[in-house]
Amino acid sequence: MFAAMTFAVNDPEAGFCRDCLRPQADAAARRCAACGSPRLLRHAELHRLSIAHIDCDAFYAAVEKRDRPELRDRPLIIGGGKRGVVSTACYIARIKGVRSAMPMFKALEACPEAVVIKPDMEKYVLVGREVRRMMQALTPLVEPISIDEAFLDLSGTQKLHGMAPAIVLARFARQVEREVGITVSVGLSYCKFLAKVASDFNKPRGFAVIGEAEALDFLAEQPVTLIWGVGKAFAATLARDGITQIAQLQTMERGTLMKRYGTMGDRLYHLARGQDTRRVHAEHGAKSVSAETTFDIDLAAPGDLVPVLRALSETVSARLKKAGIAGHTVTLKLKTHDFKIRTRNRRLSDPTRLADRIFSTGLGLLEKETDGTRYRLIGIGVADLAPDDRADPSDLVDTAARKRALAEGAVDVLREKFGKKAVETGYTFGKGNRGRPQREG
Numbered sequence: 001m002f003a004a005m006t007f008a009v010n011d012p013e014a015g016f017c018r019d020c021l022r023p024q025a026d027a028a029a030r031r032c033a034a035c036g037s038p039r040l041l042r043h044a045e046l047h048r049l050s051i052a053h054i055d056c057d058a059f060y061a062a063v064e065k066r067d068r069p070e071l072r073d074r075p076l077i078i079g080g081g082k083r084g085v086v087s088t089a090c091y092i093a094r095i096k097g098v099r100s101a102m103p104m105f106k107a108l109e110a111c112p113e114a115v116v117i118k119p120d121m122e123k124y125v126l127v128g129r130e131v132r133r134m135m136q137a138l139t140p141l142v143e144p145i146s147i148d149e150a151f152l153d154l155s156g157t158q159k160l161h162g163m164a165p166a167i168v169l170a171r172f173a174r175q176v177e178r179e180v181g182i183t184v185s186v187g188l189s190y191c192k193f194l195a196k197v198a199s200d201f202n203k204p205r206g207f208a209v210i211g212e213a214e215a216l217d218f219l220a221e222q223p224v225t226l227i228w229g230v231g232k233a234f235a236a237t238l239a240r241d242g243i244t245q246i247a248q249l250q251t252m253e254r255g256t257l258m259k260r261y262g263t264m265g266d267r268l269y270h271l272a273r274g275q276d277t278r279r280v281h282a283e284h285g286a287k288s289v290s291a292e293t294t295f296d297i298d299l300a301a302p303g304d305l306v307p308v309l310r311a312l313s314e315t316v317s318a319r320l321k322k323a324g325i326a327g328h329t330v331t332l333k334l335k336t337h338d339f340k341i342r343t344r345n346r347r348l349s350d351p352t353r354l355a356d357r358i359f360s361t362g363l364g365l366l367e368k369e370t371d372g373t374r375y376r377l378i379g380i381g382v383a384d385l386a387p388d389d390r391a392d393p394s395d396l397v398d399t400a401a402r403k404r405a406l407a408e409g410a411v412d413v414l415r416e417k418f419g420k421k422a423v424e425t426g427y428t429f430g431k432g433n434r435g436r437p438q439r440e441g
């Protein structure tokens, strides 16, 4: 019966129902004419917008509640024991003041009755992959941002689905609830920046739309911290210059902003005006994933090169994991002091996405090249990319390596919450600028 409906000519002002997906005839009705649900979605640009950001709600907590229904109505914290920090808090715990990255003792002060569960990364990765596959059934243009969120470009999919992207997305959200047992929030707009902002707008189970016509007015009322890349430190810099609201940026010249803040000034100028031309990239289109760094001074000693190799391996691994891919071949790249490039490859028995395997393979290749030659650049990467469900099979990786793989999962979670510097391994710890990647390829 849905097939008989003409979604394409449906009046966006009347909208549709997010629960039964039926178009609505009355633009003023508060409940769906067919199923009575109050979750009606209306927007003048509803059937024109096609860039979406989808984010699972309180992901780790939602997966655990799904698996333990007795916890459904209780405050739940996913985190690392009493001395650890909060990875994810469910919405009941959030009402009590619990936040991600909060030290566990503080979280339990705010919400002593909370149930605490240690993160089960293996399980979350599988659920995240399941959700991603469902996204990929909507459009090939899915760009994962992390385990539980992605951008989707649904432009030109109307014919395929027989309905506008907005309805496809609502159907997707419903499908995830029914088939995976967790909820998502959807942001729909004409660009990535505002799609991401929208998905955050009425979480959980949200669906927010930001159209082109309203973008400037909407942004004018927001703080500068809404802009991508404006973190605490940069917000403080802007505040010192008297800028706290996006409205202020909207009145400033591009040249002035660039002179003051460099490339970030350019970003401020455009994003403040809702101008974001970045496209949604399906990451599996990449041929290789690599990272490299150029040194301030040429280096020859293994003791100088190895920590850099380790840090770069972690960068590559993080990017692979984010994209849900793995690589079969590890490539080491060196540039000598006289600008000669050396590349060395090794093909693995199976694809990897683990920093540990990338690093140890790269180390084997590097050992043969540390013959006193001075290098100005080192890089590591993986090629022959494959989906990560074939990566690092547990029957081939020994138990110790498996433990490291799980630990890496935990480290990734912390990095996601606190930034890269939060968790340093023995190899990279305490190294200054010289040892950290400055440029990634």
Ligand SMILES: [Mg+2]
Binding pocket: 055, 056, 057, 058, 059, 148, 149
């Ligand atoms: Mg999320």
